[in-house]
Amino acid sequence: RGRCAQPCRQKYELIDINSGEVINSNGDYLLSPRDLSTIEDIDKIIDAGVHSLKIEGRMKKPEYVATVIGGYRNAINEYLNDKKLNVSQETVNDLYTIFNRKFTKGLILGEVGKDVMNSEIPNNQGLYVGRVMSYNKKAKRLKIMLDNTLKKGDGINLGGGTIGRIIKNGEITTIAHKGEIIELDFIGEARINQIVFKTSDSELMNRVQATFQQEKENVKSEINAEIIIRLGENPILTLNDTKGNKAKIEGDKIVEKAMKVALSQEKIESQIQKLGNTPYILNKIDVVLDEGVSLPISVLNQMRRDCIELLDEERIKINGRNYKDKKVAYKPFKISKNVDEKIRVKVKNLEQLEAALECNIDVAYYEDVNTLDKAIQMGLKYNKKVVYSAPRIVRYKEFKQLDRAKNLGIDSVQIGSWGVLDYFKGCQLSIDYNLNAFNSETINFFKEEGVKSLCLSQELNIYEIKETLKYTDMEIEAYVYGYTPMMITEYCPMGVIVRDCKKDKRAAACKESTYALKDFKGEEYRISQDIFCRSTIYNSKVTCMLDNLYELNEIGIDVFRLDFTLESGETVKEVIEAYDEVLENDYKLGAKATKLYNKLDNVGTSAGHYYRGVE
Structure with missing residues (x-):
């Protein structure tokens, strides 16, 4: 959703935030991936059980789309027919010529690290x-x-x-x-x-x-024909395709006895085969023809044209499909609810957690599964609820890491993906904004699934939120503080550039998150890693809604979410106390809130999409 600003094709420097040192790299385009090309291993993908292949052609020329699809189509057909993959050098050369930023076989075929990136050039190499x-x-x-x-x-x-x-x-x-x-x-x-x-x-x-080319059908479907021409009767033409679609037409002239030259089977076949710029090619024709009869060629041609039109109409229909009524009634009903405003936080480590628990918060979402047992004990100490926040992306083999949380006997989980939702069924669930709840139907679906609370999509603007919340009484969270994740990537700029890592050298430095990407405007985007070595790149500006909390409360927001990423414990406490002061002060900024607001405003803040939405 929204337009792509192509941030991965921009120039960046990798800097150490503590020393300011610029880390040497082989190019300026540190986030620019190579183009994916799997054609020479497409047999492995097919044999893995894949039924549908996506070829990305957005923002590309039609010549690119035609070249790539043509090459893959031929390779796939040959493999399916002969069980042997044979990609010609001409096809490979065509793919390199039409567009490439260097090629990679990608994560799907096991390439990682610098093998999937091209930091030297962000456009066509040739x-x-x-x-x-x-x-x-x-x-x-x-x-x-x-x-x-x-x-x-x-x-x-x-x-x-x-x-x-x-x-x-x-x-x-x-x-x-x-x-x-x-x-x-x-x-x-x-x-x-x-x-x-x-x-x-x-x-x-x-x-x-x-x-x-326009006005030219290049993809043809095979059809079979049967034509019956009997003396004293109207001629009948039947066409059918390989999917069971059938069309039948009767000529408007009765077949007569020939006065001179009789109609031949060869002439009939010749006329019916003239399919021209239609999406069909004739596979077989059966001709039933009485001897010594005559029929104008113009009648045969008109029958062919009319029957093709009928077949076109039949092929539009899909046999066996159950169609809903043309008019779908949608009448949501409005729901009123009492709003009891609270502050909830999301933190990454024990230092942040302890600082948060010392403040007036409702719940703390905690991300680090390795120290979750200590986090839970800390919550008991402060008599505050600590809820495990599961990773946004979890692949099949990685679910064993979540067993550590399950084995602690947790009863509440915050989730941000469908797979994790199923894994933790039976627990009290909170939906994070990553699941992109965008309307009341989605919210109410989660409610029916037993979800307790939900954080709205960050793509909604304040007017859309107001309309959405008229039709649900779910407890709703809104993201009002934090450095929004801008990108999550399997590629780790820190590990690859600093240590040529291929996800096999996780070091203490990764956990420290001491690096940032600096763009041509001087903006710095902090980078952190999760337990699976995935990198999250955060916005350079912090979302801050300190002076707009009243407006959010008025439209039905129950919970104000403060997300902490790389902040110190001291900063965590400062931010929570400022937001709490606004709530206690009838949504007016007091001394603490004013001090924080000015401090953040000096370095630059964002209101997210609350007032501008997604373009």
């Missing part, structure tokens, strides 16, 4: 075709030793534009191949041994553009 041997700037001639084919009209990564002519052995040509030395007319900068990439291919573009 297909490697050779190296620069020399450049005569005065003569404007670039000499290249080729390792792949290059043609007139192709584009390369040097100089821009397309190749006008190719000079080989002193003669002008339009194409050159691997192992040949060529010269190009060239204006720009180049150095000896510089790598040359082909970034566009004129022949490839023409070929794939032909596959999606």
